[in-house]
Amino acid sequence: MNKIIYFFFFFLIFSCKSSSPPPLPHEIKRPLSVWELEIKNLIDNKLSESTRLIVQKMTAYNIITSSHISYSAIPSEQWKNFEELKKQASSEELILLMDYPNSSVKGYTFLCLLERKELDVYPILKKHYYDTNLVTMQEGCIIYRDRIGNFFVENSIASKRIKENEVDSLKKIALYDKKYQMSYKNELLIQIEPNETDYERIREIAIVERNPIAVLALSKYKQDQDKELIKSLINNEQTRYFGIRCVIHFPDTEFFPLLESYHDEEIKKRTDFSYTTYRVLYKAIVQYQNQESIYLLKKTLTKATNSASEYHKKYIWIALTKYPNSIYNEIFNQLDAEIKQDSLSELYLQEIEID
Structure with a gap:
């Protein structure tokens, strides 16, 4: 499972402190809304019995895990469910499951689709790019949360299953679409190299959204008009890390x-x-x-x-x-x-x- 890790404050992290796995999110259930229940029933009725049973088990566990979890690296039962889904589900079922009202099911479904080399995953990714539902993930003994839309993007790029021009299109949406407010935008701002085209948009994000990571991106441009933004970060205990990091680029x-x-x-x-x-x-x-x-x-x-x-x-x-x-x-x-x-x-x- 691939994960681009950058900013600790976007995730809820639990440290490894014992050989016992920490309490899992499936212990707290959120009831489905009427609309979500209708979607679930509609999809369930179109699935084979074997696929439906796997999805039920995934939903009950309600987390995306790596193959081994906890401090002692025990095999993950949820990963076994994922392996079964890859074997049992047809491509048509997987496409249906991308609308299932459970983020862990959607996450594993997308990983399955990435492995179906005959499928063009980019249209599927674009359809679900704005999915802001939270998903809980566990790698080893670390548990964190992210938006499932980020999970789709990061795994698409890491798997190299989308073309370079499609990656560029995703980046353009993340940077310029004001409705897009997921952490992939921040990851992009960290990686972005200074260019004349994007400067004004990055400055708008920094000022309007009060985004310290956008100020960090601005620091690479070394513009006098951005000095006050950097100073304000340094002088604020909550953002000082980012302000000082700006100085690495702009001393x-x-x-x-x-x-x-x-x-x-x-x-x-x-x-x-x-x-x-x-x-x-x-x-x-x-x-x-x-x-x-x-x-x-x-x-x-x-x-x-x-x-x-x-x-x-x-x-x-x-x-x-x-x-x-x-x-x-x-x-x-x-x-x-x-x-x-x-x-x-x-x-x-x-x-x-x-x-």
Whole structure:
């Protein structure tokens, strides 16, 4: 099961804490509306008995899972239902099931359709592109929610079952159709490269929708008129991560005092560390490549509390590994010798590409 993972705040995440799987969403049932019940009965009457029984089991479980779940990687019964659906359901039944009033059924149905190479899935995808119903998914022991329309798009692209021009069409809809408000738009804004055509639309999204990810996309354009938007993100605790991440793309001198002020507060802390923000903070600081940034890094090494120092050193090392520059060699060499003695140093390497 493919999933493009970007922004933690779009999903409800449950951590792995034991070998027992967490409570599953099927324990809470939402009754179908009269209209949904009519649709369900209409579709059920057109299904073979074997397909109908599989769909009933899928609906009862009410989740999309990978083949193995939980901390101990036990086989998923829902995945077994999916395998049975692939074997039993005809293409005509699958197309019917795309309108079934259960998101987990629709999700698995779409995965089945992607494997039917003789079918053109793009018209099916376009029909269900705006489906905003929530679906709960489980991969291993992580459970999260997303809109089922996003699930369709992401798996279509990942499977390469739609053509390049069709992908471009989906991107255009996500960016320019104001009715489209799913997280695929945010994923697109993160990936988008600056071009003259899209700038005004991205700025509209940033201002009208107050979308911090659109401001992040704007930062790649390095336009003076966007500085206030970036500053407002940095000055707001709820959006500071995105504001500082903007500075990685647009290291203007006006932002440095804001980074410095935040930095000086954080290195004094003994608890309540903002790990995700530290990761982008130091990647932003090293973009300046000047004496002020050197001073700030050295200040971290000499002034941070003992409890904060461990984390700040780690993120300085990660930043300098991703963005090496000779101006920082002294600091990097000092940290490199220390970090490489840490048993977790290999894990730190995996964080280099994460923003």
